[in-house]
Each structure stands twice: as structure tokens, then as C-alpha cells.
Amino acid sequence: MKKSLLALIFCSFSAFAQDSDSLVIRKIYNEILSKGDAYKTLTHLSKKIGPRLSGSEGAAKAVQYTKKVMEDYGFERVFLQDVMVPHWVRGQKETAFIEAGKQKINVPIAALGGSIATPAAGIKAEVIEVKNFEELEALGTEKVKGKIVLFNRPMDPTKVNTFEAYSGAVNQRGNGASQAAKYGAVGAIVRSMTTLQDDNPHTGGMRYATGVPMIPTAAISTNGANLLSKMLKENPKLQFYFKQSCESLPDAPSHNVVGEIKGTEKPDEIIVVGGHLDSWDLAEGAQDDGAGCVQSIEVLRALKALGIKPKRTIRVVMFMNEENGLRGGTKYADLAKQNNEKHIAAIESDNGGFTPRGFGMVGTDAQIAKVAVYKNLLSAYDLKEIGRGGGGADIGPLGQQGTLLIGFKPDSQRYFDFHHAKTDTLEAVNERELNLGAASMAALVYLLDKYGL
């Protein structure tokens, strides 16, 4: 009986708070859906600046541009954080062909980020196809030595969430080259990480393991992988040729970009909302992760435009170098620790600017329960998935400081159509979907700020 009474009191309070909060959240959505600026900023980032790989001129321009955008909005403090980043360059466009008897068929490839070049004349060798590292191990040095390994396990199309399908395939891209090199392979060609069947190679990061020779590695389009696989069945002795001239230059200076509104009551408690400013060199990086950047800026713009004065300090962060190093995210967390900053929560948008479905969190049960209380409020805006699991790469390092990590969770269906490919352009972004994402994030920031954690 006592419990029910308490529950009743709590419900009444809660209902009252929810009423007033729902009004503010409605205003946030109205502002962003009718006067949102995110798409305009993204248009500049995509079309005027374009690719922004760490260390590139585009990345440097994007730093200056987003800093200026935040200054123009009148954020209280806008500043850069210095960070040294890897500086990998693709060099000349790659060439590749399948040679089977008299047939010579060109196929589209793109060097994976971090890969070494082939010799200037390219590499030509027989190909051995595998679906996973177990198959590779079973083949062993005898069958692999001197060959190019084709890693051809597709993303599983039956996974409803495409990020699960990606997770199930991406070790081929990240570790394939070194796994192949262990058995004496001379090159590694990896099926593009997409469920589409098309001609676009999707690049992405790879790492060389220590103690194993470094061999060149590239992504091949899914159509190219299918063709090569089919031809191999008919002619296991066919040869594959590829040539790439990428290289890793010395680390280059770059920056995280930070914009801030100081809290009125608890300025020492910080809430971060961010995305990563760098993108792969093949793409405009509109979805990955221009969308997350402009949404994050839009959060603070909208709160300011509505005259909402946060109790806590809200920071927008454009992280540098998520794609091939995570130096920006690491540096941000290092500085937070050095400066004894208390980050109560960090939200990252790095799954594209698609229709929002919810937020996925990494934190303690108590932290997650605090956010779960907002389910009703957020559910009214079709944010039905609020729970454990998610976070984000750039905010990840803050986790060690007890920060609740929150990943914005948009619909996942189209993301890997464009991801790391030349098709990741502004045209892949729908303005309403983008704005809805920004509004969801702004609503959550408003609640986290008002009630703390």
C-alpha cells in the first residue's frame, strides 16, 4: 500500500514534469524542423569542402569552417584542440584487372586506408578466395604463399540492423592483410562492406599486425568480387593484377573543434554532443560523418535560438581522425582528464543522418535507468529504442572517466549503401531526416541538462 502511494506521488510529480518538458521538446522540434540550419552547413561541408581525410587540406578547411560557423552562431567559447594525426594519402587512382587466358577484365578497387603501395609496376599473382580466417588457416602457407587472398564474405543481408551485418564482416577489412601475410600472401583484396551489388569500392581503415610482413590491400566492389569469385571457379589459375601508390606520410597537425555554452548552475558538469569531422578521401562524407557534425552544431544553435539557458555546460565537439586513428577522441578525453573536467554524458552521432529510432547507451545501470525515464517523452517523437548498447568511437575514451556514452541511433538501412564510397554525397542525405536527428539529440541534451545524471 505504501509502495502504491509513493508510486502515485511519483507519478503525479512525474506527469507534471513531463508536461512542461514536453512543451519545451515540442518547441525544440518546431525550431529545428521549421528553421533548421544543419542541411545548409552540410551543403557547404560536402560541396565546398568535400573529402576531409585526416591531414588533408579538406580536413584543415573543415576545421576553420566549422569553427567559424559556431562563432557566427555566437556560441560563448569556440576553440581548437591541437592533435597530431596520421597522414595517409591515396596517391594515383588504383588499377586492377582479372587476367584469365586472353581475357583481361578491369575491376574497380580502392586501397584501404593505411595500406602500403604495391611496387610501382603493380602486383600480379594467382588468387585464393576465402570467406573467413578459419578457412585461411586451414589452407595454410602451402596454398596461400605467393598468392593474393580474396576475402569475400558478404555482409549478411538477413540482419535487420545493418551495423550487425557490418560487424560480422569488417574484420576482413581491418585484419585481412596481416592474416593473409602470415601465410605468405603477397596482397589482400577485400569485398566491399555493403549489401548493395554495385561497382563502387568502399574503402576504410586497416591495421598491420606487428611481426608480420606488410602487404598491400584494397577493397574491391561487390560486383567485382562476385565476378572474380565466379571466374575463379572456372579457372583457379587466373591471375589478378593491382597497382596502388598510397603511402603514410609523417603525422600532421590537426584539431578538434569545440563550441561551448557555459552552464548557469553547474558549469563544471559537462555534456558533450559531437560527430567526427574527418571523412574518407573518396567521399564528400555527407553521411559519414558530416551529418553528425552539423546535427551536433544544430543542437546548440537551436537551444540558443530558443533562449534555453542550460544549467550545465554543453559542448559541441567536431572530433578529428575517427576514421584512421581516433586521435581526436583520445586527445579530447586526455585533455578532459588533465583539466579535471567532469563529463556527465556524451552523445555521438556517427551512424548517419537518417530517421531517428532512439539512443543506445554504454554506462552503469543507474545511469541508463536515469535516461530510460524519458522513454515516454521521447517515444512521442518515434524514439522507441532507448536502451543499452551503442555509444560511439570518438566518445569511447571518455568512458574510462565514468561518462555515460550515448550513441544516436538512426534507421540503419541505407547507411552502408554509401559508407566510405564515392556515393556518400549530400544527395544521400534527406533534410527532414537530418533535422529530426538533430531535434532528437537536442531534446535529450535538454533533459540531461535539466535533470543531470
Add this chain to the structure above:
Amino acid sequence: MKKSLLALIFCSFSAFAQDSDSLVIRKIYNEILSKGDAYKTLTHLSKKIGPRLSGSEGAAKAVQYTKKVMEDYGFERVFLQDVMVPHWVRGQKETAFIEAGKQKINVPIAALGGSIATPAAGIKAEVIEVKNFEELEALGTEKVKGKIVLFNRPMDPTKVNTFEAYSGAVNQRGNGASQAAKYGAVGAIVRSMTTLQDDNPHTGGMRYATGVPMIPTAAISTNGANLLSKMLKENPKLQFYFKQSCESLPDAPSHNVVGEIKGTEKPDEIIVVGGHLDSWDLAEGAQDDGAGCVQSIEVLRALKALGIKPKRTIRVVMFMNEENGLRGGTKYADLAKQNNEKHIAAIESDNGGFTPRGFGMVGTDAQIAKVAVYKNLLSAYDLKEIGRGGGGADIGPLGQQGTLLIGFKPDSQRYFDFHHAKTDTLEAVNERELNLGAASMAALVYLLDKYGL
């Protein structure tokens, strides 16, 4: 205590049933996501046949094509239902311009379906802009007579669900002409029903009220409406010219296309799944409603491919003439009544082939509660919105026979970007999203068939 015990027993049973059902549903998703045929069928419908307005050659071809597709899949019984449909034709492409002093600016318009033509020389008149019928009434005959009325209330961008925004604006298109004619207007120009700001007029159905003169009416692109509105503020005496040569021909013969698998245990209980085969003449009608048609066919194809033998009779229906008459849906229900058929449930997909969010229902509390039981099973596939509200135009007439009406509910954000405009092409459809919709519908059909209503 007794209640708890019963609940426990129910839960155990339910958990067991859900386990086996979840396996079948997983198979359905696997089949459709890895071997789905819907996009291939849609490609033919969009690219080889194209626009399919009632009475057109395209509509007739689509009838024959979808009949053949169903026959080729080996559905047990495939048949046509005769139905006479309105036969409106656009005639020559419309022309329109704003004339203000020496300025003459062309703007894109498209006659609304059902509108009469202008005189051959077109109509030129002053323009009076209103946002709604109340404003029009307040202006009255004195201010409206002899003029062209511009209905310029936008779809409200702050509605998260775009269908709500559409509902809030579409009376201008449906009834604007007759409302304007009541006060002596000579024409009605209606802002396109889209939240995009662009140059594509979006056509759609309109009806003339009885007892009021019929005046020609057309949709104007949102950019055109904005321009006209802006120029009117500077120059209220400007003139607007438009010319269109559309006409309503005598009703034409057409068909619903029905494919069926007979139930093994209760063949007299019928479950319908369908979309409408007709489309507006400007578009390929890929989203509206090619998507719904091919998804419905895919439902039966997948069940058959998996060897699932339904207890009840499952019917796929391609309804004719949703866009400008609803004759197909009406005829289908009439025949059902005549033949004493018992339709327990009807599912319609006519909100586009986007990522599924759930199902919206019209029926008794008891019927809806029966479906709500499946929430857990469907939620695993991101179908979180299962509840009252929805249905569909074509299945609507079955409601009088006590049939539970179920509208497939996909994400709504992009639908009105293309709706009734020339941009509604195959390229607006994402294959994974389309397949997920078909899989959701197939899963629900499986459950409705197994457990009845």
C-alpha cells in the same frame, strides 16, 4: 492468486508458441532479405510500364503483367475482377506564368486529376491568395469574383509524421476549386503537397461539389507558390496565366488482379494483402503504389517458397483506381459481400516502401487486442508501432463487413518528397527497405493465418 496462476499458464504457453513462431518469422525474413523478388517486379512495373493512371494503357499493361507474375509463381488461382473506372487524361503539358508589369515568369504547374480544361486560350486573371477556406469565406464574392485563387497553406513541417501534415493541407487540393467557385473564382491554383521546396508540381485527386460551377484547377510547385506569393505582396494586381487541356473521358473497363492460395483448414476465412496498381500519370508510381503491389505479391511468393501451407485462404489483391475513384476497392468489397465471403483481415501497403515501423489498425477492440499479442514477436524486427489508427483506402470498404483493416506503416519522412510527382521513380525506392516491408507483412499474415481473429 488464481489470476496469477492463469497468467503464468498463459505466459508459458505463449512463450512456447512465440518460440516456434519466432523461428518461422526468422525464416520469412531470411527468405525475403536474401532472395526477395519484389524489387525486380517493381523495376519492370516502373521502368517497362511506367505511369498507370486508371483507364490508361499503362494500367492495362500492369494488370496483365502482375497477373502473369502471380501465375508464374504458381499461385493456385489468379483471376481478374472487372471494374469500370474513371478515365481522366491530362492532354498537353500545362503552361503557366506570372505576369507583373513587363515581367513574365514561367512557373511549373500540373492539372489536378479530375479537373476540367481551361479554355483553349488559357485563363489570365488577378490572383487572391488564401491559406484556408475560412480566409476565403471572409474575403467573399466581392474580393474573389473573377480571380484565380491561390491556396497556399504549406504542409506543416513540424509534424513528425508527414501523413499528419498531409492531412492538414490536402483539403485545399481536394475541395479548393469548388470552394473558390462558390465565390465566383475562375480558377484555383494549389500549393503542391510536399515539404520540399522545389520545382516539381505534385498532382492528385480533386472533386467538384454539386451545385457549384466547375473551374479548372492545378497544383503549382512549392517554389512557384512561394514566388507567386512573394510577388503578390509587392504587386497585388499581377496576373496569373494558365492553360491546361485535361478532360474526363467516358468510364473505361479495367480490373483488380487477385492471386490466391486456398486455406487447408479454414478456406472460407480470407486474409487479404494488397496495394493499388494504378498510379498518377506524371510518375512511375514506384512508391505510390508500385511498392505496395510488389510487396503484397512477395508475401505470397515467400510463404509458398518456404512451403508454408496456410490454414486460411490468403489473397493478394492489386486494387485498381485508388487515386481517382476507389472503384477497385469498392468493387472488391461488393463482390465479397455478393459471394458471402468472410474476410477476417485485410492488410494494405500504400504509404511507400520505406523502413517498416509497424501496423495501424481499424477494427474492434477485441480484434486489435488479438494483434497486439504479437508485439513482442514483431518488435524484434523493429516493428514497434502496433496499434489503432490506419487501415487503407482500398481495403476501407471491407470494414463494413467486420474485417479488421490493417495499414502497413513505414517510416514517413521521404514519402511526400515524391508523392504524385515525376520524382516518384524506381530510384526513390531502396531495395532493402522494400524487402523489409514485405517481410513485415508476410510475418503478420503468417500470424493472422495461424491464430485467426
